[in-house]
Amino acid sequence: MSDLSLSQSLFAQSTSIAALRLSSASKSAIPEPSRVTLDNLLISKPASTIIYPVRSLSAAQYGLKLGDLLIVDREAVPNTDQLVIVLANDELLISRYENQLIHTHSKVTDEIDNVTKLHLYGVVTYIICKQ
Secondary structure (H helix, E strand, C coil): CCHHHHHHHHHHHHHHHHHHHHHHHHHHHCCCCCCCCHHHHHCCCHHHEEEEECCCHHHHHHCCCCCCEEEEECCCCCCCCEEEEEEECCEEEEEEEECCEEECCHHHHHHHHCCCCEEEEEEEEEEECCC
């Protein structure tokens, strides 16, 4: 074996040993992270929570895009200016809650004027934006 191959072989072995030492030291020094899920972070009441996908371009007035996901709590009490989902004529619509009144986009308001039933379906608690 030539001196060059012997040097390369020794260097490779010492590098492997050093990497192994670093690997074992780092495993014991760094604690294992706990498993994080979106459920744990975003949903406090799973039994009353739904995920509602944005399917209408009219939601853009609220800063939403097609494909965004809304985390909606069906039991939460809305606060002023909070986004809510309302049920109007068997259709779910995104609206804004203000002083116990639900404000909607003018096109939607025209539709709601002809509505016989208007119910608060749930309160938007989080928005997951599609990129």
